[in-house]
Amino acid sequence: MDAPRVLGNFVVWDYVVFAGMLLISAVIGIYYAFAGGGQQTSKDFLMGGRSMTAVPVALSLTASFMSAVTVLGTPAEVYRFGAMFSIFGITYFFVVVISAEVFVPVFYRLGITSTYEYLELRFNRYIRLCGTILFIVQTILYTGIVIYAPALALNQVTGFDLWGAVVATGVVCTFYCTLGGLKAVVWTDVFQVGIMVAGFASVIIQASITQGGISTIISDASNGGRLNFWNFNPNPLQRHSFWTIIIGGTFTWSTIYGINQSQVQRYISCKSRLHAKLSLYINLVGLWVILICSVFCGLALYSRYHDCDPWTAKRVSQADQLMPYLVLDILQDYPGVPGLFVACAYSGTLSTVSSSINALAAVTVEDLIKPYFKSLSERALSWISQGLSVLYGALCIGMAAVASLMGALLQAALSIFGMVGGPLLGLFSLGILVSFANSAGALAGLLVGFVISLWVGIGAQLYPPLPERTMPLALETYGCNNTYNGTNLMTTTEMPFSTSAFQTHNVERTPLMDNWYSLSYLYFSTIGTLTTLLVGILISLATGGRKQNLDPRFLLTKQDFLSNFDIFKKKNHTLSYKSHPIEDGGTDNPAFNHIELNFTDQSSKINGTRL
Template sequence: MEAPRGIGTFAVWDYVVFAAMLLISAVVGIYHAFAAGGQQTPKDFLMGGRRMTAVPVALSLTASFMSAVTVLGSPSEVYRFGAIFSIFAITYFLVVVISAEVFLPVFYKLGITSTYEYLELRFNKYVRLCGTFLFIVLTILYTGIVIYAPALALNQATGFDLWGAVVATGVVCTFYCTLGGLKAVIWTDVFQVGIMVAGFASVIIQAALIQGGISTILNDAYNGGRLNFWNLNPNPLQRHTFWTIIIGGTFTWTSIYGVNQSQVQRYISCKSRFQAKMSLYINLVALWAILTCSVLCGLALYSRYHDCDPWTAKKVSAPDQLMPYLVLDILQDYPGVPGLFVACAYSGTLSTVSSSINALAAVTVEDLVKPHFTSLSERSLSWISQGLSVLFGVLCIGMAALASLMGSLLQAALSIFGMIGGPLLGLFALGILVPFANSIGALVGLLAGFAITLWVGIGAQLYPPLPERTMPLRLETYGCNSTYNGTNWMTTTEMPFSTSAFQVHNIERTALMDNWYSLSYLYFSTLGTLVTLFVGILTSLSTETTMLFLISKITSPAGLFACRFWRKKTERRPQIPTNQRGLYIQF
């Protein structure tokens, strides 16, 4: 096995590859701004004219999933906690099936642009506004993390100014998203997912060659306890076990794929319901491929540094910097390839941020502008959509500053989705799966779910779980010799190892901290969803003497089954007509 050397630096060809990726992304946006007459209506800008097909939409969904948080955070996760992360393969299957068979049919049949329009059809406008507000907060917070992640990679790899990279990310995304709308987002994603796969593949192939083959990498991982696939401990306080990943992960990712506007907006832009479903199932295959690449990169990291951990040895200031460190270590003799990896991380960010900006513009136009300014023309709404894209691009850049305080990128991102996405998933599930739920139950359930997850989420940030809960695996430094210590290592922007920069130190631990605040971050979404559902059901039953069952277009097949179940236990009464999108039946 080749002896470790000092890491390399960016060369001219690396900058050329990186700049080419940015240029092509911008050109795609310009093309779709003017192709076929440009973005004449909000439908063209926000929904691609509802003429998209399965394959590009599937690749776009994949690219957004494979953000820089995935490129940098997942291999680091495997390096520190082991290959149990690969159990997410089962989670992804469950998430895609639930999204395709429960949520997609409802949203697609309604022909809506904003998923939160459903909440007004099902409940009332106040529930819709609450859902819209939570989505906007969630998306801006998450996008801040996604913008900060590749800037951190650039800083580690090239010494490029951290905040210069943050601003550049936001500006490029805002540019092509504002010009080209959803079509530009989807087709740049198709290009960028190719860049991301190429970046991962270059690392895996070169690591296998240097380490002596995949078998050596797996052998090192086995000896280091990294092949820990089957931890069946049911304790919900353990950070990652088989059950936390399957149960907690399914709820967390369903809140993203099933009801989050950024994802839903793309698959309901397909020209048919069949194409929309196919986009999700094709995306599943791509998710498995990405997960395999992430796990292999994490095991390659461990094989390379199993006897000299760069983080413990102070060669990097945070675990999320390990992947760019590895790239500059093993690919320094191949001009342009380190640039390809940084372009890989940056592409993940461009795809995620652009889809977030487009979704924020769609929700704001549909939920906040159109209901209050009914006289606006289609052309005016199109201009407003583009202006909102610029505004949200600026806001997302600003939120990246908060992301710099969040610690571990992957856990921070999923924690935010859990705290806000969980109650939102519970709210939609209440409307789609519980026919007798009413607007009072929806509001009370949403507030209860959000309060509970906010409590445990903030508590976990202030009082992070102890090592016996997170269970990090052992990292060694006995192999760090003079070759390492004599190297002039690049200074990087420091970032705390803890999951939070807000951690309270030097305080006596209590049972509340060691139990409630130590709940696995993957269960935040589960907790929020179940509390919202449970409280919503109880409140609906206690505030509605006459049950109103919503059938037809705004209830899923599962909801219709529940309706039939209740009908057998109640006396049939006359029907109450409503609008063309649904039908209320009183029992």
């Protein structure tokens, strides 16, 4: 092909499409600020009054998953390393089943608002505080990456000032999230997921036309070694293989769907447990659609540039800019369509960041304010929640500066979830699945798991694995047929793996670096989870965990699974979970009313209606 051409910037219609998406998102926030009397209580603001249904919640879960990290990072991942990433489709199935059948029954039964309320009910207040702080740190870091990613896209395809775009993203998210609360977040997500699918579809259709059909794209990908689906190498040091994606990916994404406040807050806002579970299973279809679209865009990216890599040709400065480069390359003759793609990336960011801001406000109110300031009215708490949304929006914008130093966006995002989310997943699993786990075991397991996760995660940032571990695929420039800045481009290169500013150079490699620090980033979460579980079980047994008298509502039981089949029974049995303690505007979570875990009245109330 010819050398990559210098691309133009946005035209008027691109700005119109882009601005229209922002305007509609803002209008939805304004609507829910006043609809139904507005956000009168903190539960209206944080939980949507616990009246949501399965379909909008499912679309919201999907939209939050599909951040700009997915829109930009996944196609670049496939371009660099091949279509093995599509194996995550199997991983998503396991993640959804685990979330729906292990975590939903317990969280929904207790009627919690903050996921970390469970830790106080099951263990004690100090462990709840540890979980809350870890979540806040993790979410602010991750959200910084999510804000920074579309700013890269805007900067590449429009010439917008990078940090002006970062600030604009955070301000718009904070605006409609602060005004409308969870309902605005969910319904804005429903609108934005449509924009995202349309953006992907426009790229896929035009790329297929430009390249001469889907068969040509597949053929080019095959010839370039990109259809590398089935690599069954069990070596945990290999970055991506069937086993690292299935095992490590399941642990990593379970931290997001199973226990992360941003996701849990959505499905426990549903009006019944059935709707909560359905929202996850419907969402699974959305995850598969997104995965197929993003992987195919990666293959189209390779087909277009298989003989003239834009990065080697210095047309883009980072791998995450490849996708917006493709968009202007093949769509700049269609006014408004490049704007649709950038709106697609921007929509992913708005949905993810708004849910993060809402979740951060929820855990702060429920875990750090209500237990210590019990005299505050619901109206006051609602105002505090809105104020916290503004504060966290500003913090997330600030953290985008840190994200700019973290290199490849997709891996950086998943690494953060692995390092922090893994020990938290182990902690919740310990409480829900291990009846004899006690607070001493939980605290010891969390601390050890967190230290181990940080050790391997930070070590991997400082001393990235060698190419034989990451296995980047070759990129060609023989088709460019020219020189650029005096450099002969008729070469073959391998795209460098790490662009982390934290990387230590010119250091002699040691066995620790080549083994422990070269562990696949997907196993960060696995290591953290299993370490927390193992240490927690051993310490609990050593400190008399078997002697404690535990309320069975805090554990997953056989009845929780069997109750799935109650839908086939008579109607009066299928509605028994309508006794959700918050569902009808009833009591607050018992953590605030019975802090000594004296649940006699509530137990009789729930046990009488429990499935």
